[in-house]
Amino acid sequence: MTRRHKNVLPGFPLTLGYTLVYLSLIVLIPLAAVFIKAADLSLAEFWAIVSAPRVVASYKVSFGLSLLAAAINSVFGLLLAWSLVRYRFPGKKLVDALVDLPFALPTAVTGIALTTLYAGNGWLGKPLEALGASIGAALSALWLDFGGSAETAAALAEFNIKVAYTPLGILTALIFIGLPFVVRTVQPILEDLDPELEEAAASLGARRWQTFRYVLLPILLPALLTGFALAFARAVGEYGSVIFIAGNMPFISEITPLMIIFKLDEFDYVGATAIAAVMLLLSFVLLLVINVLQAWTSRRIRKGRR
Amino acid sequence: MSIEVRDIHKQFGKFVALDGISLAFPGGQLTALLGPSGCGKTTLLRIIAGLESADRGMVLLEGEDASNTHVRERQVGFVFQHYALFRHLSVFENVAFGLRVKPRKLRPPEAEIRKKVHALLDLVQLDWLADRLPAQLSGGQRQRIALARALAVEPRVLLLDEPFGALDAKVRKELRRWLRRLHDDLHITSIFVTHDQEEALEVADQVVLMNHGRIEQVGAPQEVYQHPATPFVYGFLGAVNYFHGRIEEGRVHTDGALLHADAAPGAESLAAGASVTAFVRPHELDIVPESEDHAVGVAARITRILGFGALARIELTGLSADARNFEVEMGREQLAVRGLHEGQRVRLMPSRIKVFERERDDDLVAGAGI
Numbered sequence: 001m002t003r004r005h006k007n008v009l010p011g012f013p014l015t016l017g018y019t020l021v022y023l024s025l026i027v028l029i030p031l032a033a034v035f036i037k038a039a040d041l042s043l044a045e046f047w048a049i050v051s052a053p054r055v056v057a058s059y060k061v062s063f064g065l066s067l068l069a070a071a072i073n074s075v076f077g078l079l080l081a082w083s084l085v086r087y088r089f090p091g092k093k094l095v096d097a098l099v100d101l102p103f104a105l106p107t108a109v110t111g112i113a114l115t116t117l118y119a120g121n122g123w124l125g126k127p128l129e130a131l132g133a134s135i136g137a138a139l140s141a142l143w144l145d146f147g148g149s150a151e152t153a154a155a156l157a158e159f160n161i162k163v164a165y166t167p168l169g170i171l172t173a174l175i176f177i178g179l180p181f182v183v184r185t186v187q188p189i190l191e192d193l194d195p196e197l198e199e200a201a202a203s204l205g206a207r208r209w210q211t212f213r214y215v216l217l218p219i220l221l222p223a224l225l226t227g228f229a230l231a232f233a234r235a236v237g238e239y240g241s242v243i244f245i246a247g248n249m250p251f252i253s254e255i256t257p258l259m260i261i262f263k264l265d266e267f268d269y270v271g272a273t274a275i276a277a278v279m280l281l282l283s284f285v286l287l288l289v290i291n292v293l294q295a296w297t298s299r300r301i302r303k304g305r306r
Numbered sequence: 307m308s309i310e311v312r313d314i315h316k317q318f319g320k321f322v323a324l325d326g327i328s329l330a331f332p333g334g335q336l337t338a339l340l341g342p343s344g345c346g347k348t349t350l351l352r353i354i355a356g357l358e359s360a361d362r363g364m365v366l367l368e369g370e371d372a373s374n375t376h377v378r379e380r381q382v383g384f385v386f387q388h389y390a391l392f393r394h395l396s397v398f399e400n401v402a403f404g405l406r407v408k409p410r411k412l413r414p415p416e417a418e419i420r421k422k423v424h425a426l427l428d429l430v431q432l433d434w435l436a437d438r439l440p441a442q443l444s445g446g447q448r449q450r451i452a453l454a455r456a457l458a459v460e461p462r463v464l465l466l467d468e469p470f471g472a473l474d475a476k477v478r479k480e481l482r483r484w485l486r487r488l489h490d491d492l493h494i495t496s497i498f499v500t501h502d503q504e505e506a507l508e509v510a511d512q513v514v515l516m517n518h519g520r521i522e523q524v525g526a527p528q529e530v531y532q533h534p535a536t537p538f539v540y541g542f543l544g545a546v547n548y549f550h551g552r553i554e555e556g557r558v559h560t561d562g563a564l565l566h567a568d569a570a571p572g573a574e575s576l577a578a579g580a581s582v583t584a585f586v587r588p589h590e591l592d593i594v595p596e597s598e599d600h601a602v603g604v605a606a607r608i609t610r611i612l613g614f615g616a617l618a619r620i621e622l623t624g625l626s627a628d629a630r631n632f633e634v635e636m637g638r639e640q641l642a643v644r645g646l647h648e649g650q651r652v653r654l655m656p657s658r659i660k661v662f663e664r665e666r667d668d669d670l671v672a673g674a675g676i
Contacts, residue, residue, distance in 0.1 A: 194388070194390065196386050196388065196390040197390050197392065199357050199377070199384070199386075199390070200384065200386060200390040200391075200392075200455075201392075201403070201407075202357075202376075202377045202378050203355060203357070203377050203378070203382060203383070203384040203456070204378075204403055204404035204407065204455065204456070204458075204459055205378045205404055205407055205408060205459055206378065206403070206404075206407040207378070207407070210407045214392075214403070214406075214407070215392055218394045219393070219394060
């Protein structure tokens with residue numbers, strides 16, 4: 001009992017208890033239910049459901065595009081955060097507020113808006129298709145000029161840039177909804193960053209990219225990874241905006257959450273939970289890996305903080 | 307290497323930071339840029355380094371115009387007030403940074419980098435900390451590492467921006483002596499910015515006094531201290547008492563009495579009746595008992611006597627209408643001999659004064675030590 005008084009911060013047992021109860025109620029119990037429900041299946045049945053070719057194709061679309069979208073968001077989110085922190089320009093406050101909009105917008109609205117824009121007759125879809133067609137024609141002509149086969153030339157002529165109803169459309173939607181995560185995690189770190197560090201690097205002869213690579217990036221990396229993980233997690237779970245723009249073609253543009261909905265529509269609750277369990281597991285493993293990476297990179301930084 | 311700046315102007319919005327600065331920094335010397343905060347000294351240093359560009363004027367390094375050269379090509383070592391160490395890199399890697407970022411053709415081999423970094427860490431006497439991170443060091447150690455890092459690229463010039471500004475008093479003193487010794491060993495042309503007159507006078511070969519974006523005086527420490535060119539310099543280089551008065555027959559009169567029996571230096575060229583301010587250092591002001599003879603000196607009352615160390619400091623308030631405060635320094639035996647006590651009415655008699663025509667009142671107040 002004497003040990004109790006050694007902790008300076010009061011209320012540790014209370015807060016820990018609260019945390020565990022809360023986490024259990026909100027997160028753990030519902031998630032556990034997924035596994036319990038899925039456990040109704042025999043291992044063979046379970047495997048048959050989750051390894052069906054159409055479902056496997058949906059994993060690839062969901063996880064592949066989510067990772068890609070998070071990666072793209074990391075690059076452009078960093079750029080956006082950089083501009084917002086480092087430069088002063090008219091309307092900066094407005095842009096800053098706009099960044100959060102994907103958080104607030106109902107996902108269905110996002111999906112419908114993006115679809116309308118990028119569809120073949122949409123504001124952006126139309127010029128993109130025209131551009132794609134002319135690129136295709138040019139490539140095809142070039143191929144023939146260099147003595148290529150007519151078949152390949154014909155295939156090249158088919159080339160086009162279609163966003164809506166293709167995986168590219170899914171990517172666009174996932175980038176849209178994941179953007180705020182990277183910007184908002186990197187922004188405070190950038191704000192804390194002392195410009196003198198860059199000046200010091202420059203005075204020591206470092207070029208711009210060397211300063212970025214060896215001075216700024218190591219400091220920003222933990223935050224960048226956190227942003228990446230959040231954007232990825234959001235993208236994997238996204239449903240509303242994606243189904244409108246995806247076109248939902250089997251094996252090409254079906255996402256895993258859609259497969260779950262299909263199962264539910266057929267009242268195959270057990271099948272739905274089986275796929276959900278796989279999704280959960282995959283997401284958890286990926287997030288764990290990112291978090292370990294993040295902890296590993298931030299250890300040095302945190303130790304080195306003034 | 308010599309540094310020269312010609313007619314440098316710099317403006318931030320409406321604020322004029324530098325107003326036509328021309329200066330030559332002789333090669334191999336340690337120069338102090340001294341002045342109150344906001345006087346433009348740091349801006350001038352940053353312009354010399356290439357971290358800031360002047361609106362007008364030229365920076366010449368070794369006689370060559372470097373105004374349009376990027377900081378990384380100027381080969382200047384820059385030391386920041388808050389160290390600016392790379393916190394994710396070890397002490398060793400911090401010092402090695404300048405060598406590692408060199409273009410491949412110029413980059414020394416790894417073995418040579420190791421040798422050089424350890425030699426530099428030896429020079430700053432911190433080789434035993436090579437594997438630590440900056441956060442694990444004390445402020446003084448960090449600044450020495452920052453200096454070693456700047457020296458690693460063999461700069462032609464070393465520029466230090468308030469290098470000891472963030473350190474506590476004891477470490478400051480140690481470090482500035484150490485810097486002086488280091489400079490005597492290396493003889494690299496160095497400029498350091500400071501607002502601490504003691505630091506500037508103690509460390510530098512040459513002191514440049516700046517105020518409001520202009521140069522007030524340039525000279526050796528002895529020279530600027532003994533012969534301040536302007537009231538600002540007089541006030542900035544140590545505590546000072548000032549007396550407003552008028553010139554009559556080449557002497558200063560204040561409150562209807564003669565301030566100083568001898569002709570006042572600096573007053574020769576002034577017309578009779580000119581309004582002047584006489585400056586007197588605390589140790590050049592004597593206290594005598596109040597007597598019937600009111601012909602010389604200023605009447606005052608002792609408000610406080612502070613006796614620490616060898617010198618006692620006596621604070622007084624003038625008995626004239628403006629109740630000005632004065633400060634006197636004298637040996638403790640002197641104090642005992644005179645039997646002074648708080649509340650006593652006395653007369654202040656300067657043993658040495660310096661007279662300036664009165665014009666820039668604000669500077670006197672800002673620069674004066676009291």
